[in-house]
Amino acid sequence: MSIWEYANPVKFLRASGVVLPWIVAGAAICTVGGLVWGFLTPEDYRQGSTVKIVFLHVPAALMAINAWLMMLVASLIWLIRRHHVSALAAKAAAPVGAVMTLIALITGAIWGQPMWGTWWEWDPRLTSFLVLFLFYLGYMALWEAIEDPDSAADLTGLLCLVGSVFALLSRYAVNFWNQGLHQGASLSVAPGERMSAVYRYPLYVSMLGFFLLFLALVLIRTRTEIRRRRLAALLARENRA
Amino acid sequence: MKALLLRDLRLAVRAGGGFGLSLVFFLILCTLVPFGVGAEGGQLSRIAPGILWVGALLACLLSLDRIFALDHEDGSLDLLATAPLPLEGAVAIKALAHWLTTGLPLVVFAPLLGVLLHLPTAAYPLLVLSLALGTPALSMLGAFGAAITVGLRRGGLLLSLLVLPLYVPTLIFGAEVVRRGAVGADPTTPLVFLAGITLATLALVPFAAAAALRVNLR
Numbered sequence: 001m002s003i004w005e006y007a008n009p010v011k012f013l014r015a016s017g018v019v020l021p022w023i024v025a026g027a028a029i030c031t032v033g034g035l036v037w038g039f040l041t042p043e044d045y046r047q048g049s050t051v052k053i054v055f056l057h058v059p060a061a062l063m064a065i066n067a068w069l070m071m072l073v074a075s076l077i078w079l080i081r082r083h084h085v086s087a088l089a090a091k092a093a094a095p096v097g098a099v100m101t102l103i104a105l106i107t108g109a110i111w112g113q114p115m116w117g118t119w120w121e122w123d124p125r126l127t128s129f130l131v132l133f134l135f136y137l138g139y140m141a142l143w144e145a146i147e148d149p150d151s152a153a154d155l156t157g158l159l160c161l162v163g164s165v166f167a168l169l170s171r172y173a174v175n176f177w178n179q180g181l182h183q184g185a186s187l188s189v190a191p192g193e194r195m196s197a198v199y200r201y202p203l204y205v206s207m208l209g210f211f212l213l214f215l216a217l218v219l220i221r222t223r224t225e226i227r228r229r230r231l232a233a234l235l236a237r238e239n240r241a
Numbered sequence: 242m243k244a245l246l247l248r249d250l251r252l253a254v255r256a257g258g259g260f261g262l263s264l265v266f267f268l269i270l271c272t273l274v275p276f277g278v279g280a281e282g283g284q285l286s287r288i289a290p291g292i293l294w295v296g297a298l299l300a301c302l303l304s305l306d307r308i309f310a311l312d313h314e315d316g317s318l319d320l321l322a323t324a325p326l327p328l329e330g331a332v333a334i335k336a337l338a339h340w341l342t343t344g345l346p347l348v349v350f351a352p353l354l355g356v357l358l359h360l361p362t363a364a365y366p367l368l369v370l371s372l373a374l375g376t377p378a379l380s381m382l383g384a385f386g387a388a389i390t391v392g393l394r395r396g397g398l399l400l401s402l403l404v405l406p407l408y409v410p411t412l413i414f415g416a417e418v419v420r421r422g423a424v425g426a427d428p429t430t431p432l433v434f435l436a437g438i439t440l441a442t443l444a445l446v447p448f449a450a451a452a453a454l455r456v457n458l459r
Contacts, residue, residue, distance in 0.1 A: 137402065151392070158389065173410040173413045173414060176414075176434070177417060
């Protein structure tokens with residue numbers, strides 16, 4: 001019994017069909033719970049009620065980066081072991097990751113307007129997120145542009161590998177280029193820098209919720225892609241007959 | 242390898258269209274910017290490093306799709322792929338030919354355009370140096386983008402969408418070198434980073450580009 005058994009589309013569909021309702025339920029409970037709990041927290045003495053946007057902003061930003069990481073791993077698995085489910089999962093994750101990036105950018109702008117006095121600042125973190133968003137757009141556009149599914153999977157996989165290196169490079173290059181306005185990590189293990197427990201626990205719940213939400217969306221989209229691939233194969237067979 | 246390089250250079254020079262056009266584009270871009278932002282000297286000289294770098298980058302982008310598209314159309318790319326020369330080598334040579342016909346003229350003519358934009362005198366050697374160090378990376382990354390989009394009918398727009406984000410680090414360090422030169426600061430750190438990015442790109446990207454070509458020729 002190894003994890004590679006689930007590279008078989010039939011097995012993948014069956015197993016993911018079993019766990020999917022649970023993940024969707026968990027995602028719904030944790031996202032709604034985390035956001036509502038976060039909304040009911042007391043106002044911060046400096047930031048006022050704007051602090052509450054953190055429960056949307058931080059989880060979205062977290063998943064935006066992790067979605068790209070997941071695409072990188074899935075692309076590597078496709079390029080090395082040629083499992084079709086893996087390539088389709090990478091394809092399924094891209095729009096979800098792009099939307100997460102967009103949520104992080106927009107909530108950041110809404111928060112930044114009253115707090116920093118500007119919607120947008122060419123700060124390293126903001127800039128690298130914008131660059132990440134551009135990478136997502138290019139990746140999705142390439143999937144759309146190529147007709148042959150296997151070539152599309154190969155080429156987008158290559159783009160994902162090269163893009164990862166340059167996205168990381170851009171992340172550190174912009175650090176060098178402009179000094180930041182964005183605060184440091186929201187969750188730090190160093191005592192004294194921590195946010196208060198009042199905010200921390202709802203944030204954890206919300207992060208778990210966004211993770212499950214991402215997982216659910218990717219699974220649903222992957223299942224759809226597998227079925228679409230099957231449909232195309234059936235139609236092709238019918239046309240030949 | 243030498244034969245391939247000479248062939249590509251001859252094609253670029255004699256076939257018309259590609260060669261020199263990007264230079265003209267660069268010139269036009271640097272002429273248009275003062276119309277947009279005003280001809281006031283101090284302001285121009287402050288933004289000149291950025292304009293020159295962005296201009297060079299866009300001029301480089303213009304001729305990228307020609308790296309592989311023509312050879313793909315007439316079938317000589319298939320011959321190259323079956324030739325004893327490794328495809329990685331062929332890709333590197335084609336990127337070199339692109340650099341010699343696009344990047345190198347830009348490097349040579351950039352100081353002239355610097356005069357147009359009131360670039361401070363101290364920045365000229367650094368402008369030439371940073372472009373000479375940075376543009377090979379632009380050509381190589383462009384060859385990767387061209388290799389990915391070679392089979393597509395409307396690849397041109399997609400090519401720029403794929404390649405431009407990859408140009409971000411090179412642009413940041415390249416423009417930073419010139420900006421530091423313009424204000425008299427020490428440019429060593431960004432210069433070293435720029436050289437590092439170019440060398441790593443030249444060493445590693447040919448493999449990715451050749452892999453993409455193999456997929457497209459399958």
